[in-house]
Amino acid sequence: MRTIRSPRVVMALALVAAACSNGDAMTPASTDDATFGPLTDDGSSTNASSISTTASEGSGPGTDASTGPGSDDSDSSGSEDDGSSSTGPELPSECDDGIDNDGDGYADWHRDLGCYGPGDHTEAALPRDEEDGFTTFEIPEGSLAIYVSNDGDDSNDGLTPETAVQTISHARDLVGDVAHDFILLRRGDTWRGTNLGRFKAGIDAAHPLVVASYGDSMELPRIELEGFFIDHNGQSRSNVAIIGLHFVSLLGDPQDPSFTGAPVESIRYVGGGTGLLIEGCHFEYAEIVLGSYGGLEYDGVEIRRNVIERAYHANTCTPGNPNGNYDYRPSGIYASHINHLTIEGNVFDHNGWNQDQVESACATIYNHNMYVNGHDMVIKDNILARASSIHIKLLSDAPGDMIGTVIDDNLFVEGEIGVSAGGNEDDAYRFVDTTITSNVMTDIGRSMPTGRSLAWAIDVLDNDGLLVADNVVLNNRYPELTNGFGLNIGGGSGRDYQIEGNLFWRLRGRAIRVYPSGGHEAIVITGNEVVDPDLSSALVEHRGGFGGYTYADNRYYSNAGADDWFSLGNAGTVDIAGWRAASGEADAQEIALPAYEDRDLEGYAVEIGAGDTLEELLAVARGQNRLTWREDLTAPVINAWIREGFGR
Numbered sequence: 001m002r003t004i005r006s007p008r009v010v011m012a013l014a015l016v017a018a019a020c021s022n023g024d025a026m027t028p029a030s031t032d033d034a035t036f037g038p039l040t041d042d043g044s045s046t047n048a049s050s051i052s053t054t055a056s057e058g059s060g061p062g063t064d065a066s067t068g069p070g071s072d073d074s075d076s077s078g079s080e081d082d083g084s085s086s087t088g089p090e091l092p093s094e095c096d097d098g099i100d101n102d103g104d105g106y107a108d109w110h111r112d113l114g115c116y117g118p119g120d121h122t123e124a125a126l127p128r129d130e131e132d133g134f135t136t137f138e139i140p141e142g143s144l145a146i147y148v149s150n151d152g153d154d155s156n157d158g159l160t161p162e163t164a165v166q167t168i169s170h171a172r173d174l175v176g177d178v179a180h181d182f183i184l185l186r187r188g189d190t191w192r193g194t195n196l197g198r199f200k201a202g203i204d205a206a207h208p209l210v211v212a213s214y215g216d217s218m219e220l221p222r223i224e225l226e227g228f229f230i231d232h233n234g235q236s237r238s239n240v241a242i243i244g245l246h247f248v249s250l251l252g253d254p255q256d257p258s259f260t261g262a263p264v265e266s267i268r269y270v271g272g273g274t275g276l277l278i279e280g281c282h283f284e285y286a287e288i289v290l291g292s293y294g295g296l297e298y299d300g301v302e303i304r305r306n307v308i309e310r311a312y313h314a315n316t317c318t319p320g321n322p323n324g325n326y327d328y329r330p331s332g333i334y335a336s337h338i339n340h341l342t343i344e345g346n347v348f349d350h351n352g353w354n355q356d357q358v359e360s361a362c363a364t365i366y367n368h369n370m371y372v373n374g375h376d377m378v379i380k381d382n383i384l385a386r387a388s389s390i391h392i393k394l395l396s397d398a399p400g401d402m403i404g405t406v407i408d409d410n411l412f413v414e415g416e417i418g419v420s421a422g423g424n425e426d427d428a429y430r431f432v433d434t435t436i437t438s439n440v441m442t443d444i445g446r447s448m449p450t451g452r453s454l455a456w457a458i459d460v461l462d463n464d465g466l467l468v469a470d471n472v473v474l475n476n477r478y479p480e481l482t483n484g485f486g487l488n489i490g491g492g493s494g495r496d497y498q499i500e501g502n503l504f505w506r507l508r509g510r511a512i513r514v515y516p517s518g519g520h521e522a523i524v525i526t527g528n529e530v531v532d533p534d535l536s537s538a539l540v541e542h543r544g545g546f547g548g549y550t551y552a553d554n555r556y557y558s559n560a561g562a563d564d565w566f567s568l569g570n571a572g573t574v575d576i577a578g579w580r581a582a583s584g585e586a587d588a589q590e591i592a593l594p595a596y597e598d599r600d601l602e603g604y605a606v607e608i609g610a611g612d613t614l615e616e617l618l619a620v621a622r623g624q625n626r627l628t629w630r631e632d633l634t635a636p637v638i639n640a641w642i643r644e645g646f647g648r
């Protein structure tokens, strides 16, 4: 197709696509991303061309309870279920009772890595689904555990808290390579200007090299970065778990003497590897970058239950240009050609911009909460707040460059675009078998970060196999947001879409927007509820023929005049009878305004005693960590509460 189009036609089409449907269509391919490629490289080529479609199972370090000595019968994992689920009195937590219950020499959450925190009912390291979702560890005989504290001394052996070493770099030298060893940092302590370099490797996914914490403080170890913490720098490193650390990039901290406004990556996994886990950490000011490189490939990376906030770069503002400065494009996470990447249960807040702290760090169209590419990616249970532009930007610049992406049960608020599965290029079928299910989106666009009038929830172009189901897309309440939709279907290609069971509620302009194309086939839009209680919006805007489209059994209500419920583009607006005639949706239902409770995040803040604003709720959510874990600050629990208000 490319060869028969003149470049000028391609450019014209790209510009039309940009104007019509894609907020960052001018973003070029990632292959020239300045942040990518080893530091020793000249930066000229960063493309990782090797893509494997081989499915590799078991990417999680997870659980190695069987390898630990704590297999004696003092483990009461059977009884803890009784305590948590019966109507009887709660049993005391094994992890907060002053006793070494499993006899491994480590007592409670202070020391025993089988405890994710004081609330854990067992000192044993059990599978995640028996540990409230956390990864826990035993320290087997034969493994080294090196303790590191501010009071330590590098002439010590590091083998006990009393004989801790002082520096992280010395601990790195003491642990083995390809070893199931542990570096344990004392909680409440701070290290400045340290890093692990390229670091080392663990044995396998169940026996990783672990960097975690110990001690009586509830404060995560604070690591103040003046560069990266780990930089694979083109090499292969596998089976490493980074657990429960707080990273602050001093280069991005306006209060610090090292401030430059130009933070480099906190974690820079550019190279290859498998079995990499980052869990329960807090990242401030610096991006996490993952990129298969130089014939190497990452397969099996998990980024779970972290707080990732305010990754940014100064001088992103371009006066008079809301697109911003293309030279600096930090996002919370950037990932290129990562297979089996799981991004789960994190809080992403305010990534890509930091203008309230650094005046020149504007939101731009290039910077996002995450900007990701790979096969078999899972993005679930995340809170995604206040992105510079897009919350989840999927990147695919060639047919099939993303396959099998799952986006499930995430919570989205503000930013200006929720999910973008399109953009950049216009090749056919770039996204294969994507599912976008059970997400809640509210007030997308409200703060107008880039100053644009966008409020786009789900934008899909050039997909081959797509399920958009059971999402709840709410609230476009700010009158300046004139360019909004809940779902947009566009692009020159698209087949086998099932759009089903979604609720679109109070969206300005139109809830569903379709730009049909001759390249669209087998697109089914059925069983959705499309309601505007008070903005007088159109419900569906279908700007062309209905070939390739099936509308069925959707329910509609708008407070707009009856003749304005549906738009047929240049053919004007019609009422529901006109819509039935035009679309063929004979069973289109006109419903009364449903008596829902109309819940939102401000209401949720009140519900859990976290003030009554989004800002207050997010401040509490950013305090989430494994020692003080709160289920009521997780996306699935918040989403369930909102859904309940809307009868689902």
Ligand SMILES: [Ca+2]
Pocket: 093, 094, 095, 096, 097, 098, 099, 100, 101, 107, 108, 123
């Ligand atoms: Ca105990």
Ligand SMILES: [Ca+2]
Pocket: 100, 101, 102, 103, 104, 105, 106, 107, 108, 112, 123
């Ligand atoms: Ca123990």
Ligand SMILES: [Ca+2]
Pocket: 114, 115, 116, 120, 121, 122, 123, 124, 125, 126, 131, 136
């Ligand atoms: Ca446990």
